[in-house]
Amino acid sequence: MRRIAATFRATLQAVFADSSARAVMIGAILLYSFFYPAAYRHQVASDLPIAVVDADRSATSRELVRHIDALRAVRVVAQPTDLAQARAQLEAGQVDGIVLIPARLERDILRGGSGQLVLLGNGAYLSRASAILNGLAEGITAFARGQAVRQAAFMGPPQAAPLELVQRPLYNTREGYGSSVVPGVAELIVHQTLLLGIGVLLGSRRAQRGRRLHFAPPVLLGMAAAFALVAICGLLYYAGFTAWAQDYPRGGNVPGLLLAVLLFALATVPFGLFVGSFFTTRERAFQYVTAVSIPLFFLSNLSWPALASPPALVALARLLPTTAGINAIVRTQQMGARVPEVSAELLNLLLLAALYTALALWRFRPRQP
Secondary structure: OHHHHHHHHHHHHHHHHOHHHHHHHHHHHHHHHHHOHHHHOOOOOOOEEEEEEEOOOOHHHHHHHHHHHOOOOEEEEEOOOOHHHHHHHHHOOOOOEEEEEOOOHHHHHHOOOOOOOEEEEOOOOHHHHHHHHHHHHHHHHHHHHHHHHHHHHHHOOOOOOOOOOOOOOOOOOOOOHHHHHHHHHHHHHHHHHHHHHHHHHHHHHHHHHOOOOOOOHHHHHHHHHHHHHHHHHHHHHHHHHHHHHOOOOOOOOHHHHHHHHHHHHHHHHHHHHHHHOOOOOOHHHHHHHHHHHHHHHHHOOOOOOHHHOOHHHHHHHOOOHHHHHHHHHHHHHOOOOOHHHHHHHHHHHHHHHHHHHHHHHHHOOOOOO
16 A cells, blocks of 8 residues: 555656646646637637628618628628629638528518518538528518518418427527537547656656656556556536536536546546557657547537447447546436446446556556566
8 A cells, every 4th residue: 555655656757747748638638628618618600701682672672681781690691782793702712601682572572472582692601601500580470470460451360380490509508509519529529648657757758768657556556546547537516616617517417527527537447548658759649649639529429429320339349438428427417327327437437447457457467577
């Protein structure tokens, strides 16, 4: 026990003494918690520039233009005279969408017909085009309900729709990018910065010795405990303070969250030790993290459903602590999932902790006399 405690203290001292390890394992955690969510602060795209081509030039069309300009998602910045001019503005990047109001729109509405509008978006930026088209669709639908009242003065009251769709988002209540992306990426940030720190320390020591590293099990256990403490502090910092400061969904199932955080750390640390045992220099850690960060996020199936992924990739993802860890933490923190509902992810983390602990012990086994 004394040897484990001594190694534990020595490892923490090494983390704070090494400027690179300190920067990635502590400094990067703090910096990312403020700067990464800043890109998603507005949650949804707003005030995207569009052009409106009003070929009707009636009281109804002018009212429609004012209604569109009042929408949160878009902002009318140009009213060209024809579609060719509007298309030129779209291709030049001056606007992201076009609304074409055809001639005789008011006449068709007053005669009891259905007015038709043309909505065009820039397909080169799918998220912006989607935000524009969805925002316009909702705004025009609301405008159409008002026009139905005018139409009723000429044609009689319209028949009520048999069904009405009411959408209420359950967990991501703002339906924003930040609430769906940042909580999952936070766990990946902790995972990758931890691997960076472990790789930097192990790579530096191996470069100094010029040979493969060997540690006795008590020494390796003390190192793992120190790294696990750093990982747990980082995960709780993101799940607690950062989620509160950035106002993301949180506190769904705190006991389940703590269990998921503990198992994620216990699986990540031996995984990092095993991977770091192959680094011959400290620079290898940066190369590794740069290459695998994006694949790890997509393999977690947080942004892409596992049912739509090839079975081979799904099987590979189960061998990575990030897959089960991200899903377990997000579901317990944001969605309030109970422990039985994330039991598959927790069991996966437990098995990975045992697997990579055995592999790390094998890689760092003491040399035979």
